[in-house]
Amino acid sequence: MQFRSFLPILAFAAGFALLSLAVTNSYYQLMLTLVLVWACFGLSWNVLSGYTGLVSFGHAAFFGLGAYATALGQNHFDLSPWLMIPASALIGGAAGLAIGYPTFRLRGHYFALAMLAYPLALLYVFEWLGYQELTLPIKRENPAAYMQFSDHRIYTLLALGLLVAVMVLSLAIERSRFGRALLAIKQNEAAAEAAGIDTLAWKLRSIAVSGAIAGMVGGFYAVVLLVVTPPSVFGMLVSAQALTVTMFGGIGSVWGPVIGSAILIPVAEVLHAELGARVPGIQGVIFGLAIIGVILLAPEGIYWKLRDRWRRRAGAAATTGAAVPTEPAALPPRTPPGSDAPVVLRVRNLSKSFGGLKAVRDVSFDVPQGAILGIIGPNGAGKTTLFNLLNGFLPPSAGEVQFEGRDTTGLKPHALCRLGVGRTFQVMRPFLRMSIAENVVVGAYVRARTDAEARRLAADAIERVGLSAIADRPASALTTKELRLMELARALAGQPKLLLLDETLAGLGHGEADEVVAVIRRLAGEAITIVIIEHTMQAMVRLVDHFVVLDHGAVLVDGEPAAVTRDPRVIEAYLGKKWMANAPA
Amino acid sequence: MRRIATKTAYLGTLAVALGLGLAGPAAAQNPAEVKVGLLVPLSGLYARPGAVMRMGADMAIEHINAQGGIKALGGAKLKLVLLDSGDTTEKAKNAAQRMVAQETDMVAASGAYLSSFTLAVTEVTERAQLPVLTLSYSDLITDRGFKYVFQTSATAASQAEQCLPEVMKVAENATGKKPKTVAIITDNTGASVASVKPMRERLLKEHGLQLVVDETFTPPLSDATPLVQKVRATRPDLLFFLPTVISDGKLILEKMNEFGLGQARVPTISFGIAIAEPDMLKTMAPELLQGVMSCVGSWGSKGHEPLMAELKAKYAEPWMTQNAISTYADMWVIAAALEKSGKADREAVTQALRTLDLGPSKYYPGGLIKFDEKGRRVNAGLTIVQWQDGVPKTVFPLDLALAQPIWSKK
Numbered sequence: 004m005q006f007r008s009f010l011p012i013l014a015f016a017a018g019f020a021l022l023s024l025a026v027t028n029s030y031y032q033l034m035l036t037l038v039l040v041w042a043c044f045g046l047s048w049n050v051l052s053g054y055t056g057l058v059s060f061g062h063a064a065f066f067g068l069g070a071y072a073t074a075l076g077q078n079h080f081d082l083s084p085w086l087m088i089p090a091s092a093l094i095g096g097a098a099g100l101a102i103g104y105p106t107f108r109l110r111g112h113y114f115a116l117a118m119l120a121y122p123l124a125l126l127y128v129f130e131w132l133g134y135q136e137l138t139l140p141i142k143r144e145n146p147a148a149y150m151q152f153s154d155h156r157i158y159t160l161l162a163l164g165l166l167v168a169v170m171v172l173s174l175a176i177e178r179s180r181f182g183r184a185l186l187a188i189k190q191n192e193a194a195a196e197a198a199g200i201d202t203l204a205w206k207l208r209s210i211a212v213s214g215a216i217a218g219m220v221g222g223f224y225a226v227v228l229l230v231v232t233p234p235s236v237f238g239m240l241v242s243a244q245a246l247t248v249t250m251f252g253g254i255g256s257v258w259g260p261v262i263g264s265a266i267l268i269p270v271a272e273v274l275h276a277e278l279g280a281r282v283p284g285i286q287g288v289i290f291g292l293a294i295i296g297v298i299l300l301a302p303e304g305i306y307w308k309l310r311d312r313w314r315r316r317a318g319a320a321a322t323t324g325a326a327v328p329t330e331p332a333a334l335p336p337r338t339p340p341g342s343d344a345p346v347v348l349r350v351r352n353l354s355k356s357f358g359g360l361k362a363v364r365d366v367s368f369d370v371p372q373g374a375i376l377g378i379i380g381p382n383g384a385g386k387t388t389l390f391n392l393l394n395g396f397l398p399p400s401a402g403e404v405q406f407e408g409r410d411t412t413g414l415k416p417h418a419l420c421r422l423g424v425g426r427t428f429q430v431m432r433p434f435l436r437m438s439i440a441e442n443v444v445v446g447a448y449v450r451a452r453t454d455a456e457a458r459r460l461a462a463d464a465i466e467r468v469g470l471s472a473i474a475d476r477p478a479s480a481l482t483t484k485e486l487r488l489m490e491l492a493r494a495l496a497g498q499p500k501l502l503l504l505d506e507t508l509a510g511l512g513h514g515e516a517d518e519v520v521a522v523i524r525r526l527a528g529e530a531i532t533i534v535i536i537e538h539t540m541q542a543m544v545r546l547v548d549h550f551v552v553l554d555h556g557a558v559l560v561d562g563e564p565a566a567v568t569r570d571p572r573v574i575e576a577y578l579g580k581k582w583m584a585n586a587p588a
Numbered sequence: 589m590r591r592i593a594t595k596t597a598y599l600g601t602l603a604v605a606l607g608l609g610l611a612g613p614a615a616a617q618n619p620a621e622v623k624v625g626l627l628v629p630l631s632g633l634y635a636r637p638g639a640v641m642r643m644g645a646d647m648a649i650e651h652i653n654a655q656g657g658i659k660a661l662g663g664a665k666l667k668l669v670l671l672d673s674g675d676t677t678e679k680a681k682n683a684a685q686r687m688v689a690q691e692t693d694m695v696a697a698s699g700a701y702l703s704s705f706t707l708a709v710t711e712v713t714e715r716a717q718l719p720v721l722t723l724s725y726s727d728l729i730t731d732r733g734f735k736y737v738f739q740t741s742a743t744a745a746s747q748a749e750q751c752l753p754e755v756m757k758v759a760e761n762a763t764g765k766k767p768k769t770v771a772i773i774t775d776n777t778g779a780s781v782a783s784v785k786p787m788r789e790r791l792l793k794e795h796g797l798q799l800v801v802d803e804t805f806t807p808p809l810s811d812a813t814p815l816v817q818k819v820r821a822t823r824p825d826l827l828f829f830l831p832t833v834i835s836d837g838k839l840i841l842e843k844m845n846e847f848g849l850g851q852a853r854v855p856t857i858s859f860g861i862a863i864a865e866p867d868m869l870k871t872m873a874p875e876l877l878q879g880v881m882s883c884v885g886s887w888g889s890k891g892h893e894p895l896m897a898e899l900k901a902k903y904a905e906p907w908m909t910q911n912a913i914s915t916y917a918d919m920w921v922i923a924a925a926l927e928k929s930g931k932a933d934r935e936a937v938t939q940a941l942r943t944l945d946l947g948p949s950k951y952y953p954g955g956l957i958k959f960d961e962k963g964r965r966v967n968a969g970l971t972i973v974q975w976q977d978g979v980p981k982t983v984f985p986l987d988l989a990l991a992q993p994i995w996s997k998k
Contacts, residue, residue: 029716030689033682130777136704136728138711153715228681230708235677275631275679276686279672283631283639 045260069221095218199449253306425499625697632675852879
């Protein structure tokens, strides 16, 4: 990561510091401090929920533990916040692990709701412990040693230091393997697992970092507020504050929480100060309406709205010149592997039943190195189940799968991926705002040890599918064909020896399908073995060396394309008996 | 782009900051008006008690100004500056910071209802050397070695000490006998537990009382029958009853009436003003509450009748709770300190408050208008009120009582 990417943060910090030094009114200075505190807390939430998509309604748990640790440390052991704030970060991180480990078993809304319970439970625990009200005792002698300053600007500068550190950390996470893994989880946890990412380990790292930041901010908040009560640090409103500033400013971005906090905190306070004593309660109504308005206009937050608008304006000028490169329609000549080629994938008597339903029955076939095998069959033939048996998402009921002579039956997807089995998904869920290169690099980490190596593998994979010219284009500007190729590149970035393709040709026009077919053929020429499932035959006939036709879970026909398309059993399975008359005798 | 967005936001903040900062008025040498602050919850969950505190303050300011203002300052009028503490500790602290930053000529303030708000607010006012009077109970408020905070109510610990012997006196006056047995039904919230703890540990023994039922429940209560049955089986001379959630209190009182223990047949005593607020009648029939007593920091009592009538006429408040009478009294104490110091200056007013000695208190129960070195009102007493015919009436101390206590003679 280059120094350049931190420049905006430093520029922002310098500007904020100048503003803070210019403000002498202690009340406005307090607002400046609180803007930074809540921005930090928003960033903490963002590290977990913004990057992984696992929404936490309970970040107050970490925040409150930090606040109480700092307050209790000073009250009972006379420990300075200078010491207790870093300790609060450790406590927050440990709490993150302790909470994350059981709670990550849940997904989606269940995770969000379970997280809600932790601060609520802690609130009652601290009330029960008799800590309804704690103050940080005033230190009339040597106040600076206890982080007590009469000049409020020092608090703002300290908070600014914290924020810059958290922003730099966030940015470093975002741009590293860590951030890629979290984004891959957000996109599709199953696909992330298939790309060789140990999802639980990364999620735990994420919640530990997030909890540590929240604990640290909570400790600092106690120093600023000087009074700690369970509702003020464990309350629902505290957790909500993290969500509000982040969602308002922009989720999944370093700047989102900062923007959200810089707007919402002063606006709420100005409304409260100006209207609270005159028309009590109206401030809440105006504030709520303003938030609703902004969310309607910029559903993903202000940062993304502004960025998209700017990109579009900049992009309109840039893209006019660059034409989308097209592959030559002529297919490269191809020689299927000879009978002496080693067998890469051997499937023997593979079966899978769901209760009484036998979805896959006694399927056996061999795939030699460099071959392109097509698995086809009408809807409901068991193609997808067979595919999931091959890629490790389902364990078979009986039978065996061997990859390069090794029994891989029942291996987990990320373990298979490490051995060299790559896969694509039928339903593509790319990061629309990220470029092709950024999307593809996710797949490279299973082979790459460093970020630079991952970028190199990704660039190589993009080259092989022919997207190099548009590697910097955001995924949102791609056609379906380009998205399919990108998906292919992501699987290639992990340098697989066997590639499992899930309906890669679905939804493509005639010419487009040919271009993708050409790319896949070229890959096979580079000694990558390919297994593709499809339910349409058209483009497949020109792609594969060999077909396995499934019907009712069993192998119906196993043969060369030319023979298979003329086979009466295949025609019957696809079209019904009345078309049998058209079958060549 | 990202930088432009944030920069705009800060320019906005700066503009607001400068605009409001310049608007701050400069202090005059010989003021026609002296600013006094009232920092209480005017919005959110605690807006209702905050509104009542404001009524008390408004009435006091009106009375003081009608009587010629501050004579030592050439008849200067008092002007109330309202600040909303909102419903969180953070908002209360923000409001306090705003008060000291923008109202630089304010001489004293009163606030901030909840103890936790008062704690946060006084952290700010102490550093700004602005004197603050408070009706909050927490001992911590005046245990921090602060010089600019003055607590007019008896502290929570002191109330716990005082309440039991006072109740015993009421009982003896009414029945001629000393109570012997006690039941406690409390929920497990912090305030209730803190009130009950000294009784369990020490006070009951010291007063020769035997604890026959000791029940702690977690709100919300689904069925009060087992609790009330124990009370019926033992028939204690006193029942200390500390619910926090109104619905729990209602369940227990309903069950007690059903079992024939209500209407003070088992004398029932609570703590704090929540159970004597007018809002109680919105969820409970007056008959259910009949006879229920509570120990409170102060209350509209004998000698306050004109005030109570005025409050009722002006604001339609059915009776005068601690929030109204204490805040009313705070303004008079501030006025007295101004008269004594003869200067509209924070430091001078603080000095005057520290050395004030006006003899017996007129509006707060018991004790003197005099503060000890911690800032606690000397010998601050408490008031016992009892629900009688839909109104909580002061029944103790005797010199303040507006009604005779209803007390069962078994």
